[in-house]
Amino acid sequence: MFGAVIAGFLISLGLLLFGKYIKSKYFFLLALYPISLFAYFSGFITKINQQLDIVYRSEWVPQYGINLDFRLDGLSLMFTLLITGIGSLIFLYTHKYLYGNKHTDKFYAYLTMFMSSMLGVVLSDNLIALIVFWELTSISSFFLIGFNTEDEKSRKNAQLALAITGIGGFFLLTGLILSGNIIGSYSIQELLQSRELLHNSPYYLPAIALIFLGAFTKSAQFPFHFWLPNAMKAPTPVSAYLHSATMVKAGIYLLARLTPAFGGHIYWNTTLLIVGAVTMLYASINTLYKTDLKGILAYSTIAVLGMLTMMLGIGTDLALKGLVVFIVAHALYKASLFLITGIIDHETHTRDVTVLSGLREVMPLLFGAGILTLLSNIGFPYSLGFIGKEMIYESTLGISGPVLMWSIAAVTVISNIFIGYSGYQVALKPFVGPIPEKFEKIKPLSVFLLLPPVLLSVAGIFYGCFPYIADEILLKSATLSVTRHFTDLPLKVWHGMNLTLVLSILTILAGAALYIFRKQTHRQEEKMELLDAVKPEQLYNYLKTGVKRLALFYTQVMHNGYLRIYIMTIILFIICVVGYKLFTEVPIQINTSSLSTFRLYELTVFSIIIVAIMVTIFTSSRLTAIAGMTIVGYCICLMFVFYGAPDLAMTQFTIDTLTSVLFVLVLFKLPPFMKYARATIVTRDLLIAVAFGTLISIITFQALVSPAEKEVSRFYADNAYLAAKGKNVVNVILVDYRGFDTMIESIVLTIAALGVYSLLKLQIKSSDKE
Amino acid sequence: MKSTIFKVAANYLLPLLLLFSVFVLLRGHYESGGGFVGGLIASIAFVLHFFAYGLESARSFFRFSTATLIPIGLSISLFSGILPMFAGKPFMTSLWFKKPVAIIGSVGTPLFFDIGVYLIVVGVTLTILFTISENVK
Structure with a gap:
């Protein structure tokens, strides 16, 4: 059963990647997939009639009770047969309907993806798995409605459908998590057996309200119905399949499925x-x-x-x-x-x-x-x-x-x-x-x-x-x-x-x-359109323009384009939030007795830092300022070396070098150095800088006083070699324990590189035009 | 940069630094080092060459754009994470060969992950630097 659902996603991916190599006359062969699924699910009819549910279990995130559990019972079987049966016919029909269209391969890819997601919705025996497939049906529906990408109306209506069903999806997710928390499990089977618990819970009402919102948006109930007539911009096989026979019935399915648990109230x-x-x-x-x-x-x-x-x-x-x-x-x-x-x-x-x-x-x-x-x-x-x-x-x-x-x-x-x-x-x-x-x-x-x-x-x-x-x-x-x-x-x-x-x-x-x-007649239709101004659809339009205005306002206020203002905002925010927390909730203690005295080389490095900072601030040459900053960076490297953090020192050293190189590269492009800061601005910056420095110093002292939690570092130290076979704990943390973080950070780096690349390349293009 | 001394030094330093970066990458699991630092060192090697001989010459080391290194690195990292899933283990479980390989040491999925990071860092750093310097002139 798992394979039956997943295979569709794989076929869909394959079609997206290699579909363009398929000749148009062979597309009808894709119908073999829904037909075989139809035959496969028909095979369960006798078992289901003997009240033997077919269950397939597979762990996904067992820690949170999220599992890819599938269960086939009477209701699911009815829906799977509708989905695969009508699906088979739609696949055949599309072959001729879209014959010769350039993007038939993509159409079939989305259609296959939709079918698998829909099967997932009706087969899932886990609330979270259900919502994942539920959202996948919304997404594939979006692609299918907007299939004629060159038609603006078609794109807009696809967006509308996605917005409405997407918002509903959020509510549904909340509602399902809430009901899952009431009974302490995300298993639908357990939910259905906890009728009493649900009915007596104080959260019964919010839970069903949220579930209703999800189901009503999906099944186009008043006043969320308006996305469906607009979705008719999709090619007709899509309207037949998604927007009448299957997807819009997902809301009905969900309500019917949950009736034994919530119904009767x-x-x-x-x-x-x-x-x-x-x-x-x-x-x-x-x-x-x-x-x-x-x-x-x-x-x-x-x-x-x-x-x-x-x-x-x-x-x-x-x-x-x-x-x-x-x-x-x-x-x-x-x-x-x-x-x-x-x-x-x-x-x-x-x-x-x-x-x-x-x-x-x-x-x-x-x-x-x-x-x-x-x-x-x-x-x-x-x-x-x-x-x-x-x-x-x-x-x-x-x-x-x-x-x-x-x-x-x-x-x-x-x-x-x-x-x-x-x-x-x-x-x-x-x-x-x-x-x-x-x-x-x-x-x-x-x-x-x-x-x-x-x-x-x-x-x-x-x-x-x-x-x-x-x-x-x-x-x-x-x-x-x-x-x-x-x-x-x-x-x-x-x-x-x-x-x-x-x-x-x-x-x-x-x-x-x-x-x-x-x-x-057309005249009646036109008369009816006069009522458009009071239709619920307007609500969506207001919401849309509202969001746009908010975004514009936010962009104008927060993104003013001055780097110094950005940095100032960030630092002020940190001072306020961290400072508030520190002064209201932590008893400030400064214990100087545990501090060690300055050693000579530390003192030397420290004085170099002070001098370099002074030079950076007071110089009137950018090159000198950059040199000053680099010196500060290198001195910090030395500090890392003194206190036994060679990995940090190495990284800091290379990063500092590269940053200086970068600075020098753009140096010539910058406008000539000017002292235009007025006294008030200098005072303001000084105050912020002093406040931030003081805050960090207090935190550092505070960290010394609080009893250090050694457990975390001991855990890593103890397990690095045994479990991860590495002796360098820092690196083991990076590539193994927190490997996922590293991977995400790599992606962030990639985005940064792409950003620089595209920003500068685009600029060149626009200057070419001139 | 017109200095002959610098040019000659850069000639010798490039292979040395690259070798060193690989060394840092490989020793990362036992001693100080790792893919990130290794990648930065390798980038510095190319930046040195770029200062001595100019952008075109530095670019010519790469058959494709430096940006291609990024997806290659990401794929290697991702693949090293997915590999354990074929053995029925959760995403990113580390797998190791029983016997260490000569010179390189133990070979396992974290090493490939680190190699991926190394390539990403080189790709990102050089792409940013080269793009900016190209546009500054």
């Missing part, structure tokens, strides 16, 4: 119920006013995500079962709708619903797939969508309290009518009516494009006709992972003549009536 259920219902209604109304096929689909996806969240809020066994059924139903029909839209866009180069018509004559097979998908979308009997919708209606009718029940039920029906209507717009409208002349020359479709939507739509109908098959292999065990106890809710095609059926029929008919009597 009034805050948990009410929040989910209300947020879900508001999102559903808001988004479904928006679908009425879009003319772009993908815009319609984006809002209907948000509406469904709201509906799923609402189901979690209802939280009864029936609702949770309905949730599971509808996740699958929606993934199948919405992915198919997106892929159909993609094909239409690919062939006609427009997605405007007011322009498209009559395409059934040129793509009859796709029309068939469209009809089948539409049946599932509107919830027509004998489709999986119908079964899911029935369960949703039935569970809304089971809410306690008549007012709440009827209002939620009404909102659900209204939203579903609009969702159904959007289905007619996307899957029916482009195909019927007279065909415009410009579409008549469309060639027959490639099998790579046609196969995925056909398979998806047929699957939606197949499982709708034989729901017990889907139930037995997948949905029953998936429900079990959410409810944690057996539920006797068999899926049936025919529920008998009751209120839910009436509501279903009403939904279908009202949707059809809307489709017949209403026309989607």
Whole structure:
């Protein structure tokens, strides 16, 4: 299982490095990877149905309880099969959709990376591992939305999606760490068994609030939904895969996964119920006013995500079962709708619903797939969508309290009518009516494009006709992972003549009536855009400009470009912070009795330092000043030698030499030496210098008084040879004990070199222009 | 610098200093020294040559830009850290050969790490110095 997840990242890396050597006609072979994963995970179906979870454990940072633990149970299996199954189709579809694009290799690399991250999210049995994969899905989504790097809109929207889901990720991380601390473990399995502990914890509320923020941003719930319609700038396979079938369901997955631990609390259920219902209604109304096929689909996806969240809020066994059924139903029909839209866009180069018509004559097979998908979308009997919708209606009718029940039920029906209507717009409208002349020359479709939507739509109908098959292999065990106890809710095609059926029929008919009597126009869309000023999206814009202004202000204040001011700020800061701590918390003692007397050579070196400093300060020649500073440096080297620190002395000596060389090199470039410091400035600098010197002296004396902790140095001295096989403790610390620090410092050095190099090289270029 | 004495001295000092820097690098594990100091000494050797013969001549010692030494050094350091992971040990566990090699002494991953540091230091120092001096003229 570990290999299955990691392999994707390796393939992705390989594609990024060597993908450009692959010929375009061979890209479809990459689909072998998701197909084999699909087969691999299908192999677990029987085991999962016997309630045998597949567990894989691997240590990562065991000291902090962070492990790469994977666990496959019913819910995970359902998601892995959706991810790999739809993934396989998307891989095939992309082959033709992006045929001839220069960056197809990169696209596949990001797609593979996304798939692996998504598998990681649904398989992780450790909260921290989960958040890592969660963030990886956000990052790969960013690359995929911004795939058309030359389109400014596409880049901006990618940024928007990353910002929103990234902020959510931070909240989620905090929430998960908080819940991990409540139970004392990051294991999800243990979390699920600590229901009592969590519910009684004073941190229950903040924990779920933070988790909600994470899940709502990811699953595009109101008021964080606006990144999703914008993310439709991505190539259509991405929209189908990430932004309808899988990634946006990660939030739903997380909430469902945590339901056994956090669910059943009034805050948990009410929040989910209300947020879900508001999102559903808001988004479904928006679908009425879009003319772009993908815009319609984006809002209907948000509406469904709201509906799923609402189901979690209802939280009864029936609702949770309905949730599971509808996740699958929606993934199948919405992915198919997106892929159909993609094909239409690919062939006609427009997605405007007011322009498209009559395409059934040129793509009859796709029309068939469209009809089948539409049946599932509107919830027509004998489709999986119908079964899911029935369960949703039935569970809304089971809410306690008549007012709440009827209002939620009404909102659900209204939203579903609009969702159904959007289905007619996307899957029916482009195909019927007279065909415009410009579409008549469309060639027959490639099998790579046609196969995925056909398979998806047929699957939606197949499982709708034989729901017990889907139930037995997948949905029953998936429900079990959410409810944690057996539920006797068999899926049936025919529920008998009751209120839910009436509501279903009403939904279908009202949707059809809307489709017949209403026309989607640009004018309505424009009217709707007048409301943009009060949309939650504005909040993000304010935030963005605010951050920019703050950055500008900060840069102007702190980065004034004068080295002397920088140094002064740094030293003043140290004086304040260290001085405050020293004088308020440490009893100052100066014990002169333990000091040794000056030896003659020390005194000599010391006097040389004093003289050199004086020369440096009072000279009027830069060269002399540099020489003075170098002398000070060399004298300090000597001090190191006197007190037995040869390594330090060597390093100080070489560094000093090189610094002087550097100074001399730039010397000629500097403006002539001028004494422009006024008396006030000199006094100010003097005060700062004296204060800093005094502070350091006091600290040094203080260090002598405090009992020295010998343990650390003894540990290194004792272990250097035994454990690290070195006799030079300093070097052993550098390359072994603290090797990681050294490595990071090397990187810092590299950055410095790159900085110097690029600064100076860029300067040359700009002068070339002049 | 026009001084003949300096030029001749620099000629002899360059190999000597380089040899010395390698010596300092290798003895680092037992006596004073190490990759960082070794790298600085090596840089000084080239800087000396640069003062005596000029930038072009100093650059000609390197087939590629001095900056290429940096990624090479970083890779060696990183690789020495990753190597133990193939043996199933945590990142940066030191591994040693059982028998010490003649002249060099014990060979293990920390030595390669140090060699990496040495190359990074040489690369960084010379890149900074050469770039600055090139732009100052």
